[in-house]
Each structure stands twice: as C-alpha cells, then as structure tokens.
Amino acid sequence: MDKILDKIRKANLVGRGGAGFSVAKKWSAVAEALADKEVGGRKCYVVCNAAEGEPGLTKDGYILENYAEKVIAGLKIAIDFFLAEKGYLFLNYSYNKKYNKKLAALIKDSAIEIFVKPIQSGYVGGEESAVLNAIEGKRIEPRLKPPFPVTAGLWGCPTLVNNVETFYNISLVNSGQYDNKRFYDIAGDCPYEGVYELPASFTIEKTLKQTKNYPSFHFFVLVGGDMSGEALNSRQLKRPVEGAGSITIYSLAKNNYKKIIAGWLDFFIDESCGQCTPCREGIYRLREIFLAEKADWTLFNNLLDNLADTSFCALGSSVVIPIKSFMENVLPEMEAKSKAM
Numbered sequence: 251m252d253k254i255l256d257k258i259r260k261a262n263l264v265g266r267g268g269a270g271f272s273v274a275k276k277w278s279a280v281a282e283a284l285a286d287k288e289v290g291g292r293k294c295y296v297v298c299n300a301a302e303g304e305p306g307l308t309k310d311g312y313i314l315e316n317y318a319e320k321v322i323a324g325l326k327i328a329i330d331f332f333l334a335e336k337g338y339l340f341l342n343y344s345y346n347k348k349y350n351k352k353l354a355a356l357i358k359d360s361a362i363e364i365f366v367k368p369i370q371s372g373y374v375g376g377e378e379s380a381v382l383n384a385i386e387g388k389r390i391e392p393r394l395k396p397p398f399p400v401t402a403g404l405w406g407c408p409t410l411v412n413n414v415e416t417f418y419n420i421s422l423v424n425s426g427q428y429d430n431k432r433f434y435d436i437a438g439d440c441p442y443e444g445v446y447e448l449p450a451s452f453t454i455e456k457t458l459k460q461t462k463n464y465p466s467f468h469f470f471v472l473v474g475g476d477m478s479g480e481a482l483n484s485r486q487l488k489r490p491v492e493g494a495g496s497i498t499i500y501s502l503a504k505n506n507y508k509k510i511i512a513g514w515l516d517f518f519i520d521e522s523c524g525q526c527t528p529c530r531e532g533i534y535r536l537r538e539i540f541l542a543e544k545a546d547w548t549l550f551n552n553l554l555d556n557l558a559d560t561s562f563c564a565l566g567s568s569v570v571i572p573i574k575s576f577m578e579n580v581l582p583e584m585e586a587k588s589k590a591m
C-alpha cells in the first residue's frame with residue numbers, strides 16, 4: 251500500500267482545493283503523526299471536502315456529476331492507506347440534493363459517511379478546520395492553526411482533508427491513468443462558459459484560446475478563484491492557472507470596476523464568520539472607504555495590509571488578493587486607455 255504514496259509523489263500531485271499544497275507531503279504528515287509513538291494509538295480520519303462555496307466555481311460539482319465513482323475510489327484508497335476509522339464526504343447542500351442517491355450507492359457498505367454542510371455556514375464553512383468543527387457538531391468557524399488537521403483534526407486525531415478533484419486524481423494515479431491534467435472553470439464575458447479538463451501546464455492564454463474563449467475586446471481576468479483570485483491584465487496571461495483553477499473574464503467596456511470591487515467586498519462581508527475583528531470590521535470599513543466620494547487611499551491600503559497580516563483565517567486575507575492585484579495590474583491600464591481616448 252506504500253506504493254500509492256510513491257505514485258502520488260512521482261506524479262507531483264498538488265491539492266486542487268485552492269492552496270496547491272503537495273499531496274504527498276500532506277499524506278506523509280498524516281502518516282508521521284500516526285506513527286508518533288508519544289501520541290500513538292490514535293484513530294485517523296479522512297475527509298473529502300466538497301463544500302465548493304465560492305460563487306462561479308462549479309468544477310467539483312462537475313466532477314461529482316461525471317466522475318463520482320473515481321472520487322469515491324480515491325477516498326477509499328486513502329482510508330485503506332491510513333487504516334482510517336472513517337471517511338467523510340462533506341457535501342454542500344446543493345451537491346447533496348443533486349448527487350446523494352448516486353453517492354450513497356457508491357459508498358454503500360464502506361466506512362464512508364455523507365455529511366451535509368449546514369446551509370447557514372456560508373463560504374467559510376468550507377474552510378478545512380471549519381469543516382472539522384461542523385462534523386464534530388461544534389460552532390462552524392475556522393480553528394487556530396497550528397495544530398493543523400494532519401496532526402490534530404477530527405476529535406484531536408490525525409485527519410487527511412483533500413478536495414474532490416484531489417481524490418479524483420488519486421484514483422487516476424493509482425490506476426496509472428493520471429496524465430497531469432486539471433479542471434478549469436471558465437466564466438464571465440465569454441461565449442463558452444464551462445468546466446474543461448486540460449493539461450495542468452497550460453497557460454491562462456492557452457486555456458482561453460483552446461476553449462475558444464479568448465476575447466477580442468479589452469479585458470482583464472480574475473484567476474484562481476471567482477472572488478479570491480488574482481486580477482491580471484491581458485499582457486500577463488503567459489502563466490499557469492493557480493488556485494482552484496478558475497478564469498473569469500471581464501470586458502473593460504462592459505463592466506464598471508467600482509461595481510465589481512464593491513461586489514467582491516459585499517461577498518466577503520456577507521461570508522465573514524465574525525470571529526476576528528480585522529475581517530469582521532475591516533472589510534466593512536474597506537467598503538465604506540472605497541465607496542466614499544473622496545476615498546482615503548492611504549487608509550484603504552493600510553487596512554488591506556492589516557487584513558493580510560492579521561486575519562485569523564484565509565477568508566480575511568483572501569479579500570486582499572483581488573483588490574490589490576486589480577489596483578496594480580488592471581487600473582493603471584484602464585486609466586492609460588481612458589486618457590488616450
């Protein structure tokens with residue numbers, strides 16, 4: 251069974267939930283925690299995170315729709331590898347509604363249980379430590395890290411949390427079918443929105459061209475997340491797609507950038523769990539400054555830096571990525587264009 255870890259290592263698998271962390275390193279960390287004699291005798295758990303809560307992201311749903319048996323196979327491989335007590339399939343409400351029957355049939359007579367993400371837990375309810383709290387029946391909010399779930403996850407036991415696409419890839423690696431592809435979620439001002447499985451080495455430009463979505467108008471893209479991604483101008487597309495694999499295209503002529511950014515801020519305000527002040531108060535204040543008649547940009551930037559440095563979990567620091575990158579990569583280009591007109 252050690253062979254699967256070697257295969258994962260050789261395939262250079264990275265997690266597809268957004269962080270892009272090495273799968274082999276994560277698995278090894280769980281194995282090491284289980285082997286630790288000082289805290290030996292602990293149980294182990296495996297969680298497949300299918301919370302996918304960022305608006306516009308649908309690739310995990312697409313995988314569950316088309317390749318559910320491979321996802322479950324990957325989950326079973328992990329359970330066997332770690333001799334885990336139990337596996338959880340953490341499903342968001344709509345995926346449970348759509349796929350419960352099919353998934354229930356696939357996990358029949360196994361150690362896997364479907365756990366439906368409480369609908370009121372919002373986007374942050376999909377953060378890995380919040381997922382653990384939900385399963386344990388605790389208040390659904392992120393935990394302080396460290397300790398990380400690999401050493402102290404469910405009920406204090408080593409716990410592997412991987413995303414749907416990652417388990418799909420594990421089953422491909424195990425059967426020798428993995429060929430370094432990933433799923434891309436393409437949306438926005440383009441003719442062929444959808445989920446595409448293409449080589450992971452593709453640049454953003456190549457992905458847009460291959461799917462016939464490369465715009466013929468002035469545009470920018472948000473890459474890696476539909477709210478938490480990086481904003482790039484059209485000259486910055488010769489790099490791979492990071493994060494959760496999404497590309498959202500915005501026409502510069504069609505969209506009002508103030509509305510777009512206010513929309514990002516509204517999303518993060520709505521989804522903040524309120525546990526820490528920088529996020530709970532900070533994003534609200536950012537919105538206030540941003541929409542003021544005369545914005546104080548120094549204060550705005552200071553607040554952004556503060557959020558990046560002091561937020562308790564990745565939701566608070568995520569808001570900084572689209573806004574800062576938009577200011578650096580897109581706004582100067584928009585201003586130059588409007589001056590030239």
Ligand code: SF4
Nearest residue numbers: 524525526529563566
């Ligand atoms: S950063 Fe936001 S979502 Fe994360 S713990 Fe703090 S308040 Fe909650």
